[in-house]
Amino acid sequence: MNRPLRVLVTGAGGQVGVDLVDILRGELPWGASSTYLPDARAVEDDEFEVLALTHHELDITDRDRVSAALHATRPDVVIHLAAYTAVDRAETDADACFAVNAAGTGNLSDAAHDTGTHLIAVSTDYVFDGMKGASYVEEDRTNPLSVYGASKRDGEVLCRPEDTIVRTSWVMGVRGKNVVHVIADRAASGESVRFVKDQTGTVTVASDLARSLVSVARTRPGGIWHVANTGTTTWYDIADFVGRTLGRDDDFATAILTSDLSPAPLAHRPERSDLDTTKWRSHFAAMPKWTDGVERLVRDRLLRVTP
Ligand SMILES: NC(=O)c1ccc[n+]([C@@H]2O[C@H](COP(=O)([O-])OP(=O)(O)OC[C@H]3O[C@@H](n4cnc5c(N)ncnc54)[C@H](OP(=O)(O)O)[C@@H]3O)[C@@H](O)[C@H]2O)c1
Structure with a gap:
């Protein structure tokens, strides 16, 4: 039998990180699909040796420590x-x-290059300005509207052509802070919510992304890949769907415009930044529909004993 593939995860305590570490260890995290296998292969026992590093264990802004960590492991x-x-x-x-997001990613790309390690760096739809009027493909021009988007774009630029960049969007998991928890809590307590209908994007369920990253780790393709659940939506439609899943009706979610938000958010967000996943679907199985993923999140967060 081949030796296990040794995978080091940075940010392992975040919402994608906790699900990814579970999946690499052969476990099914809360909210995960039991049938989504992008390369038709389940994770085998001892297939991966996992080095899961939280912020506390590895601060990626510390260039020397990043280099030492990769040289040591x-x-x-x-x-x-x-x-x-x-x-x-x-x-x-x-x-x-x-x-x-920029220098830290550069530190990892440099250390990976020095140690012959394949880097998979996760990036965002917010590298785009949303003006295209259609789904974004991997080759589209980046033009971020926010500091966060610009920092992630600079992180992409600091990666090497042989690294793999996985752009994803609107990530939500059972564990981790995200909008589904806020919406579901309001729905359960009888309150109503107002969400914007003039921002369109693609939802990504953390465990579905994590499962995709396992397939990327196996194949190590290099280049840019767009990975998100199937179908586009708006924040209002997510709220309405979560409410209906929890038994609420038309009275729960109200559609508003970004200009109605008070106070106005500090960061500008693209009006339309949904990711075209054709490239992903031509090499791997399509991600589940976003409604399927969000339904799993809502169901499993109710089953979870500890919030
Ligand atoms: N969330 C989204 O909607 C979304 C959308 C598109 C792309 N993405 C990308 O997807 C990836 C995973 O996101 P996520 O949703 O899992 O985010 P998350 O829950 O915020 O997790 C990020 C993790 O990074 C850690 N971290 C922060 N600064 C660090 C540093 N200097 N050194 C090491 N670790 C540090 C954080 O630790 P502390 O909390 O302890 O600081 C946290 O555990 C990120 O690259 C993100 O940009 C996310």
Whole structure:
């Protein structure tokens, strides 16, 4: 039998990280699909040796420590999830955001290059400005509207052609802070919600993305890949769907415009940044529909004992 593939995960304590580490270890995290196998292969016992590093264990802004960590552990693959993800806070904290998302990613690409490790860096739809008027393909021109988007774009630029960049969007998991929890709590308590209908995008369920990253780690293709659940939607439609899944009706979610938000969010977000996943679907199985994924999240968060 081949030796296990040694996979180092940065940002392993984040919402994608916790699901990815479970899947690499052969477990099915909360909210996961039991049938979505992008390359038709289940994770085998001892297929992966997992080095899961949280922020506390490896700060990716520390160039020397990043280099030392990769030289000491010699992973085959790094799945790089560590990121500064507070999109609005980044507008007034740009240096910190760029230090993590741009320089930190550069540190990993350099160390991976020095150690013969394949880097898989996760990026975002917010590298686009949303003006295309159609789904974004991998080759489309980037033009971020926010500090967060610019920092992630710079992180992409600091990667090498042989690295793999996985762009994803609107990530939500059972574990981790995201909008589904807010909506579901309001639905359960009888309150109503207002969500914008003038931002269109693609939902990505954290465990579905994690499952896709396992297939990317096996194949290590290089280049840019768009990975998201199937179908486009808006924040309002997500809220309405979650409400209906929990038994609420027309009275639950109200559609508003971004200009109605008060106070106005600090960061500008693209009006339409849904990711075209044709390239993904031509090499791997299509991701589940977003409604299927969000239904799993809503169901499993109710089953979870500890929030
Ligand atoms: N969430 C989304 O909607 C979304 C959309 C598109 C793309 N993405 C990308 O997907 C990836 C995973 O996102 P996620 O949703 O899992 O984010 P997340 O839950 O915010 O996790 C990010 C993790 O990175 C850690 N981190 C922050 N600064 C770090 C540093 N200097 N060194 C090491 N670790 C650090 C955080 O730790 P602390 O919390 O302890 O600081 C956190 O555990 C990121 O690259 C993100 O940009 C996310």
